[in-house]
Amino acid sequence: MSKLELQAVSKAFKAGKVLDRISLALEEGEIVAVFGHSGSGKTLLLRLIAGVEQPDEGRILLGGRDVTDDAPETRGVGMAFQNFALFPHMSAFDNVASALTARNAPGDVIRAKVEKVAALLKIGHVLGHAPRELSNGQKQRTALARALVAEPQILLLDDPLRNVDAKLRYEMRLELPSLLKASGSAVLYVTQDYKEAMALGDRIAVLSDREFTQIAKPAEIYGKPATISVASLFGDPTINLIPVAPLASPGETKIGVGGASVSLPPGFARLAGKSCVLGLRAEHIAVEDKASPDSFPVEVVAVTPLNEKTLLLLRTGDGREILASEAGTSEAPRRHGPAFARFDPRTVLLFDSDSGRRIAPQAA
């Protein structure tokens, strides 16, 4: 039985529909990252689940029970709704315990539970401290402890690392999955940082255009994005998108890129004559000094190092700009001028120009 199930949930405001027939099931101990731009309806989704907002249509099930019409406090299943802010006038202990005291638990039970979760999060030694005496990392963990202490079956986290500096955000990104897993809660984690979504989510639900465009494991979202928009949301630099018109030639299908004719792998014959968009990740383009059969001439316009990678801005013969990246760092940061680019046709993604949907190769 799913811990949380959304069945075709819709919600509109005066300005129009924000969520349109959203469905998702969350299993025990699973972390699902809800990823989308600001304004895509991510927070609204959490508010609907918490019961602060009512859906116009659709059902919400918690632990198999339909709670759509229940008030937030009677939804019956432990749930925490968190943005990682602490009460400044309370000690770390009281901050964590505040999630329990509201439920009239006895003092020694509270103490035992707080200490247990504090040990898990390695903040046992600072429970007596006020928030201002805690390091930023300890603050984040204290807030997480408060969310976890009541052992919620479902934890809703609303972009909890948004206002955290880059270094700590990175550390938390590494630590959070194991901390959340240890709690056993099913977690819905809202973020607008694609790396955070990939790092934390067992699955990612991409929210765009009022619906989940794709719900899949991180590697699949990156490698087989359902649409052009999903492809461009994941990846740094953003994926190169090039309009192409596949042509049938004897025994194969070809596309023209930057003046070169590149053979597509088998399975794309049905695309001949259609207008498509080619998606090409920067790391799949190799830049070489010499021409080879599948390469096309480019001008290296700029070389910009990027964290153990080097980005090359290329201009193709037909004036298009594309980005290639090389692992490692270039020894010649100003290597400009003519070169040749090449990509493995097996790495290409093809999308339908009209619908924006990815076209999978057909099995022979």
Added chain:
Amino acid sequence: MSEVALSIKSVDKIYQRRGKAPVHAVKSLDMDVARGEIVALLGSSGCGKTSTLRMIAGFEEVTRGDIVVEGRRVNQMPPARRKVAMAFEGYSLYPPLTVRDNIAFALKSARMGSREVEKSVQEIARLLDIEPILDRYPSSISGGQQQRASLARALVRQADLYLLDEPMGQLEPQLRAILRGRLKNLLVDRRMTSIFVTHDQTEANALADRVAVMEAGVLQQFAGQKDLRERPANLFVATFVGEPPMNVFESRVMNGDRVRFAIDDGPTLDFGNADIPPKVRAAIGDREKVVIGVRPHAVRLGAGAGEARVVSNQWLGDQSHLAMEVAGKLMVAVSHAPIPATAGERVRFGVLPADLHVFDAATSAALSHGLEAA
């Protein structure tokens, strides 16, 4: 250097505040920038980078020392006479003029012919992707567009120096990588001597020939990104530059028959005599405590003296980040290929002598980088 475009000589900036202690924002700064060079001032807020840029521009007085632009001492010169072009926060677009007229303003004042003005404006607008908003007014465009318009207004001018404040700060990620490339191409192509302030090391590394890393008013290191990565001058630079940052551990060192680094509450890295060159051993000397560091990309997994529990292993599409628990902290290894390990499992790791950085535990100054003394 015969072609020095900008020379900053022993410059201090002290802000006097009524009823409060003065703030020493920039401390004896020395820096030469060659003609055509692109330099980034990198640091977190309050490090002195913006004060430095504003002194060069002439918006702040120099408390001590000299600023020399193309041989002219400019300390007392008003901003407009310094032959510098600026794109600054607070140095905003003229509200009553369209974006086009804002960009053209300085060119017209310099009596450039109208056809040439139009051509220059079009060129820079195309480069920065603001052609569609040329006839709009500043109040009707987004913050990111205002930033690009202000950048265009500076870059279109003829100047001895270009001073840019967070030039790409507000850009959408989709545009950023391409615009950075175009901007770099323009600066390199036209040999525009440029100094820009940023808190974003990605931007600094992408655009600059050399990066000046500042902290607490002091220039920590002024070097190309390769040197910052491979030869950081001290622990601050080592852990500030690089994403993710360098793994560092306090450790006891035994510099005898073998060289051993015993990480406090962690494993011991043990190197044979032949592995660590004499000059590195000499640099370490008879210290008992040092800080050792290794870049995440240089951590070797699967073999080596260390063993640790995997905290997480995250694939981001084009790289893997593996976090291990070492000495009560996280040690991160990064690889461009997926790493076969799961959370909870124990893995072996090692550090090659060529990848090891050693720092003085007290002063935090670098002692050695790989097989070389610092």
